[in-house]
Amino acid sequence: MSGPNKTYDPVQVTPLNADEVEAMVAAAQAAFAEATSTADLKAARLAHAGDRSPIALANREIGALPPQARKDAGARIGRARGAINAALKAREAEVVAAELERTLREERVDVTLPVALGPVGAVHPITGLMHLVEDVFVAMGWEVAEGPELEAEWLNFDALNFVPDHPARTMQDTLFVGPEGTNRVLRTHTSPVQARTMLTREPPIYVVCPGKVYRADEYDATHTPVFHQIEGLVVDRGITLAHLRGTLDHFARSMFGETRTRMRPNYFPFTEPSAEVDLLCFVCHGDSVGNPDRPCKTCRSEGWIEWGGCGVVNPRVLAACGIDPEEYSGFAFGMGVERTLMFRNNAEDMRDMVEGDVRFSRSLVGTAR
Template identity: 75%
Template structure:
């Protein structure tokens, strides 16, 4: 027990930590305040967590006693959190119901106005940009063969994206079918079905094993483009994406930043100049831009020259033809254009969200 009697593992110290935690939890009057209290008194850097790390320095007998004491203390804090969370959630629900109460005596419109969903509206607008340039719109199945989703795109079997932590496989797994993780298989299907020149853009729904939070959803939308023709270079890609960026965001500065993707070589990320600070926050300690995190640029999507292995997998002569490909998230584009902070608004089906944008992305 050496070092424990008056240290952070003493009964008095632990009791004081628990008392502080219980007091902070009881004082929390909202879910946000309760979250702050949880991090402060139950998180990895809380006093109890830091004290718990000291157990390893004790003798075996002292470890047992200190561990039991610490376990009981953390259980009390956890119980207090659960109890207060139930109380706060109930109070917030009651307040929400009271504030959103509808006066049923007020006159209402018998024909409420609907709206095209903003995602649908943006897909149509993006498609129009490419149709105006002479491109075609291509579609494909959402349940896709694993070969088309990965192997044909030079994504080998040991690539992390092929794990169940990223990809949704359809049982039986031996059938080698997945819910497509991108719309790139549509590009491969197009190359297998026709001869170059090929100019197609592929908007559609894709699936990932992601969390459901403000910036991630397991089902979202992408738009990807593919050009295969004679003499295609990175310059053609840059010109196409600059035109798309101006069509979506007006007069905006872009850049291509080197990156790596298995299906393109060379590869790049397309960045947009920050809409909020226009790069003024870079190196300026007086400015704190939440949009670009003081980097001056915002990542929009990936692109590059089509890897010759992908063209050969589709039976295209790489001595004659080359191409470029690109892809970006439609939800991400919508968030950029409307300063939307929560991606969940786009999938929860609240017609008020669609009406606020009237089916438009701008």
Template identity: 65%
Template sequence: MSAPNKSYDPVEVEALKPEEIDRAREAALGAIAAAGDLDALREVRTAHAGDRSPLALANREIGALPPQAKAEAGKRVGQARGAVNKALKTRQEELEAERDERVLVEEAVDVTLPHDRVPAGARHPLTTLSERIEDIFTAMGYEVAEGPEVEAEWLNFDALNIAPDHPARTTHDTFFVADPAGTGKNAGADSGVVLRTHTSPVQIRSMLDREPPIYVICPGRVYRTDELDATHTPVFTQVELLAIDEGLTMADLKGTLDHMVSSLFGEGMHTRLRPNYFPFTEPSAEMDMVCYVCRGESVGNPDRPCRTCSSEGWIELGGCGVVNPRVLVAAGIDPEKYSGFAFGFGIERLLMFRHNVEDMRDMIEGDVRFTRAFGMEI
């Protein structure tokens, strides 16, 4: 085995020659000085101080030298790499300072400009009013119930005692999603599928899912084939109430309605019931509330006419009545033991009454000038 070559001259290694080290150092310093931005400096750092840079490769050659030659070569390469790293640090600080100065000029913010140029929005009044009605009834012990907007025809009509030949079940009044009895392209197996025309299917679902006594309020969007005008819209918000218990009568219904209108419109408000017909209630009635503007004082008083109620003293609100026994049977409830009442009305119509909104289209156009007037009222 041969001994180490102690007479090995390091200058014979091309990468470690003093002139090569000096050339690599000067090339690096020149590239650093020429870097015009931080991205360019990053490329220079990789080329002249990275693992594959000339000085890094030269540093690797030191390990092959004899011991007495390593010190001088290491000192020469180390000084060159130190000068390059120092120049890189100095140039980076200079470029970062230039960048910060440029940002201060180019991205300056004029703090004297108005801060509220983009107006704040507001909660939609239909949402606010719907939640207020829910609060009134949840305080009375009612539960908020919800259901799907795409509903089975049986739940939307049949279970509510609305016969198959009823006009409301035609395409002139109802949006059909699937034909009944599976005859259409997207039909269901046992029932047609519709966009619900009222929130009454939620009442049926509540009776099917719960055991009496049942006290629920059912708000939600409903769909009918109405033309969009000042007083009609094909998509609107409805709220219905259902109470099922032993011994409930029309008197309980009347008291509940009076409490609702007095909570919404102030003390002294009350309702009246006019006989009417609905398939799902028997007896049925139209509910009117006393005019919240004139409180009935305009009736027969030409000196004090009222535009709100046309001097009739009453404003129609919606339909109500005692739950039809057929509806109870459809939901599996014994009509001999339990009775109940229900009512429903459109929240858009109530909003028009309560806030003197003249055009229903204002509620759906999304104009912030309309909603902002109602603010964030809770």
């Protein structure tokens, strides 16, 4: 068995050569200097100061040296590793400082600006839809007319040709406001605004009347005791039913896109002739009619959905409001805003519109202008 090697020349171990060690240090310092981010610097550290780096592998070679050569080689490798770690630490401080400065510059916040402390709300879909309807008719040259919600019984009924014993005057439909004998009601429709308009201005009249109305209705999925209407009134020379039909078709397309309307004969005291306006079902588009294989719950397989009422203004209404029915004629129409909103957005329960849940308003915020 041979003894330990006491004459081994450390110069013959290439990684421990002084020039080779200096080259390792220079390469590490150059790599650290080129690193511009913590990620780059991490990669450079692993390559030049990690467990598999050249300087670490050279350090392992020291054990193969004879005792008298280990001291010089160990000191040389130790100085080299110290220089590499010092360069790494210095460059790390520079890179971290540069990244912090860049972050502060890019994410700068002006702390002097006012801060919104409350949650952001949304325009209620009913309000937004009424604004949208107003825009449609203002673009046609019409005006927006408004009136009080507490109304005189004469304007709410008599001026509109409701006979004294008309069922709509009873407590079943109308909310009378005391004391008894004052003849004041919470308006059951926005038609009194039309009467006020005809009483206070001369024809031609082109107005749209949005507003809140009150009736003694049940509170369920399709009815509320307080709801909103949009009514329109035109009084001018030569106005016919054809003008009404064209206006309603334009109104329907503005609300629902490409659709069809139809008019069914009906009766209203303030118009003659009168009609109900129906929309082509937005679910089945009429395909469910006579087709038991494709029933439609929305229109009950009838193909049409009731939208509102309309007609030619009754000459008695014109006369009651001081307009000569021999010289002027007109038309009027009225639609429920809630029902229009349900058609536009496929809302199933009218109670969702009034229960104050802001999530409902935010979900239909697109209806606001």
